[in-house]
Amino acid sequence: EDQVTQSPEALRLQEGESSSLNCSYTVSGLRGLFWYRQDPGKGPEFLFTLYSAGEEKEKERLKATLTKKESFLHITAPKPEDSATYLCAVRAFKTGGYNKLIFGAGTRLAVHP
């Protein structure tokens, strides 16, 4: 069965303390891995798409990497405004041509000054 697991569930950092969030997946026929940021009471905001092992994407203090079994979201020198829930999703091939997103439960990140 296709599955996405994110760890840790919650992470508390001091401002400037770099860390990584993990997204491990088991899926048949990966068609892309997506990272989203979600603020409380809001919809998820798209950050990155990764398609193949070894691929990396960067945006400000965030860097996403992908292997054949997992993805990491590295946060360098975080600021309080990086506090949010970070969601990982994978797109698997489904017979019939429709590509479905399977989401993890997310990592709640709190960055304190």
Add this chain to the structure above:
Amino acid sequence: SQTIHQWPATLVQPVGSPLSLECTVEGTSNPNLYWYRQAAGRGLQLLFYSVGIGQISSEVPQNLSASRPQDRQFILSSKKLLLSDSGFYLCAWATGGNQPQHFGDGTRLSIL
């Protein structure tokens, strides 16, 4: 640029009452449209998706239905709400293929 609108932002309904949530997309044509439900501490659950007007696919059998009367309009409905229908409902769109889905700001539905 493309934008997605959902309303209402919050809704409190009694058990057994009907439901209609609306989602519209601007700035794109023939998008794929999706309805998700998000429970606290859990991942987003896909409820319905649509690749065109009148074309609806259901992922999870339940007390809800969806319709797409116009190209950029997606509606989530129920004839009689259950307590278990409470949650955060999100609408999303994508241009198809491997493009990312983009989400609205959701509707917080509470059933009393």
